[in-house]
Amino acid sequence: MDNNLKAFYGHYLKPALVWKHFAEICNIPHPSHSEEKIRQYVVDFAKANGIEYKVDEACNVYMRKAATPGMEDCKGIVLQAHLDMVPQKNNDKEFDFLTDPIEAYVDGEWVTANGTTLGADNGIGAAAILAVFEDDSVEHGPIEALFTASEETGMCGAFGLKGDLLKGDILLNLDSETEGELYVGCAGGTDANVKFSYTAEAAPAEGYSALELSVKGCKGGHSGIQIVCQRANANKLLFRLLRQLSALGEVKLCSVDGGGLRNAIPRESVAVVMVKSDALADVKQAVADFEAMVVKEFAGIEDSIAVAAVDVAAPAEIIPDTVAKNLMAAVVACPDGVAKMSIAMEGLVQTSNNLARVVSDGQTIKIQTLMRSSVRSEKEALADSIKACFELAGAEVVLSGSYDGWNPNMESPILKAMLASYEALYGKAPAVTAIHAGLECGIIGSNYPELDMISFGPTICYPHSPDEKVEIASVEKFYDFLLHTLKNAPKK
Numbered sequence: 001m002d003n004n005l006k007a008f009y010g011h012y013l014k015p016a017l018v019w020k021h022f023a024e025i026c027n028i029p030h031p032s033h034s035e036e037k038i039r040q041y042v043v044d045f046a047k048a049n050g051i052e053y054k055v056d057e058a059c060n061v062y063m064r065k066a067a068t069p070g071m072e073d074c075k076g077i078v079l080q081a082h083l084d085m086v087p088q089k090n091n092d093k094e095f096d097f098l099t100d101p102i103e104a105y106v107d108g109e110w111v112t113a114n115g116t117t118l119g120a121d122n123g124i125g126a127a128a129i130l131a132v133f134e135d136d137s138v139e140h141g142p143i144e145a146l147f148t149a150s151e152e153t154g155m156c157g158a159f160g161l162k163g164d165l166l167k168g169d170i171l172l173n174l175d176s177e178t179e180g181e182l183y184v185g186c187a188g189g190t191d192a193n194v195k196f197s198y199t200a201e202a203a204p205a206e207g208y209s210a211l212e213l214s215v216k217g218c219k220g221g222h223s224g225i226q227i228v229c230q231r232a233n234a235n236k237l238l239f240r241l242l243r244q245l246s247a248l249g250e251v252k253l254c255s256v257d258g259g260g261l262r263n264a265i266p267r268e269s270v271a272v273v274m275v276k277s278d279a280l281a282d283v284k285q286a287v288a289d290f291e292a293m294v295v296k297e298f299a300g301i302e303d304s305i306a307v308a309a310v311d312v313a314a315p316a317e318i319i320p321d322t323v324a325k326n327l328m329a330a331v332v333a334c335p336d337g338v339a340k341m342s343i344a345m346e347g348l349v350q351t352s353n354n355l356a357r358v359v360s361d362g363q364t365i366k367i368q369t370l371m372r373s374s375v376r377s378e379k380e381a382l383a384d385s386i387k388a389c390f391e392l393a394g395a396e397v398v399l400s401g402s403y404d405g406w407n408p409n410m411e412s413p414i415l416k417a418m419l420a421s422y423e424a425l426y427g428k429a430p431a432v433t434a435i436h437a438g439l440e441c442g443i444i445g446s447n448y449p450e451l452d453m454i455s456f457g458p459t460i461c462y463p464h465s466p467d468e469k470v471e472i473a474s475v476e477k478f479y480d481f482l483l484h485t486l487k488n489a490p491k492k
Contacts, residue, residue: 013106014476017131018124025123026102026113031087032153034098035059038083042130042147051133058160059149064167065133067141074141074489075413076168078451079132079482081125081175082151082440086261086464089116091216091268093466110461112469120470121463122151125174128479132486140486144168148440151175152263152464154191154401158443166448170414170489172482173441173455177225177463179474180426182418183455185434186442187224187349187372188405190383191262193398194367194390196327200317203254208274210254210314213241213287217304220267222464223354224372224437227265227338228347232294232302234269235259235358239331241290241307242271246328248286249279253324254315259357262370263438264464266356272315284309319360323394327365330393331358334369339382342374342434349436351378353386367395372436374405406442406453408434413490414452421484426477430456456481 013019030038042061046053054062061083067074087097093115103114112118129145132138144166148157176183215234219226235258245251251273258269275283291307298305319327336355342348351373358367369386373379379402387397409415415432422430441453459474461467 013472015131015479017135018127018475018479021127021130022123023104025127026104026119029098029100030083030085030119031097032084032150035083035149042083045130049134054165056160056162056165058157060157060161061147062165063133063145065143068139071139071141073491075170075492076142076144077140077486077489078144078146078166078168078171079129080146080148080171080173080440080444081122081129082148082157083126084150084152085119085121085123086117086152086264088260088264088464088466090466106472107469109472110469111472113466116466117464118468118470120460120468121177122175124458124460124470124475128174128482131479132482138483138486141489142168143486151440152261155403155438155440155443158440159403161444161447163447169450169452169492171441171444171448171451171453172485173439173453174457174482175439176435176455176457177460179457179459179471179478181431181433181456182415183435183439184410184412184415184432185374185408186406186439186455187374187436188376188379188403188442189401189438190371190379190399191401192369192371192383192386193400194369195396196323196365196394197363197396198320198323198365200362201320203274203315203318204252207277208252208314209277209280210272210274210312211283212270212272212310212312213238214268214270214308214310215241215305216268217306218265218267219302220265220465221462222437223263223265223356223370224435225463227352227354227436228349230301230337231265232298232305233336233355234266235331235355236336237294237307238269238271239328239358241287242273243328243332244290245273245275245283245286246325248282249276251275252318252321253327254318255360256365257359261464262356262368263354264356265354267465269358272312274314274318317362319365326393330390330395331355331367333389334386335382340378345434348434350374351382352436353382372438374434374436376404403438403443404446406439406445409452412452412454414454417488417490418454418485421488422481425481425484
């Protein structure tokens, strides 16, 4: 399928400049930590348009543009988005995120991609900034642009941002995913990196059969935004199945490969096991029964869960039984999903964990979880709980990448201005809320504590999954709102 956005943005997709830049972004491979080409695209844009720019030590790209004549007394505004995207694809999709362009296309009222993530998170935000800087008819005070690096895998660019780069008074983060909502706070996060070390043992020579056990078809999604949906975690289901099969008789774990990125709810998880040949029929029946059970458990939430046991060639090695037993117990015991809801804001998750990755390599089993909370003490308590869980099972645990959340300021001047702008444009007030995800505002604000910050964006569904899509009409509303906000920025 061809990228057909270029065929539409001039006469169908509005605003044309935003969609033009987004179509170009889709054509440039830019997964996290492989952003050289998209960074060069931004630099080339700045050079071509005579715009002041800088690439800092953390690989962020910065641009600055003087105020429209007569608007020099407005507060300076920093427009901020990240350059990387989450590289997720369907299991049957042939695709290389390092070389292949995203196959974006128009699907009714949405733009989506063919079997992969679209990268509207945060490509639309980046495209909107480029459109503002390209269009000299846009009215604005002093504006800056900050394109951050590798946000999706640890917010590396935000963490590496120096405290003397930005000059503005206000930061508009264009990385939210529901049009008509203004975000004034976000969760902080911590990673748990777990490692079981082992010396592989020879697989049984006879009397055993090998099976590939798989849990597939889960919806997955963003581990902050979709965690409240209580979707299935494929890793948790697979290890729950492994524990149940172990209780039936001797099951030897050979390998496991579950989940993907740390901030994506696992959609698939696969393990190879060896079971006694005379128990093979019972094991396969148990797998079928397990599938029926979890399909019923997740009715109304998941609609495509598939649990399978497929005969495979016997591997040469197995994970030692003691390590495998401890691993199974620890993964089953590890907290996952929503831990606590906010009392202050209805419907907002306060604390959660995503058991994102479980993978073996013949010498180690590595596990990644990502904890989030808007309350630092709860985040630290959950991290300690998970650390204790895996340490009791004999694993090494390193907690890393901790960052605090962003506390709301309901008296914010830019919040008041944007509330007025939205009402003037659309005749109603936008929702003011917080998000259970790690927006870069919290990290940037730690270096620039005086920045007045708001996050907003168009409507993007299913980010971080191959079902990702962006609503076309919402992009136009989002961009018009951005332009109105720039034109009516608070005075210094």
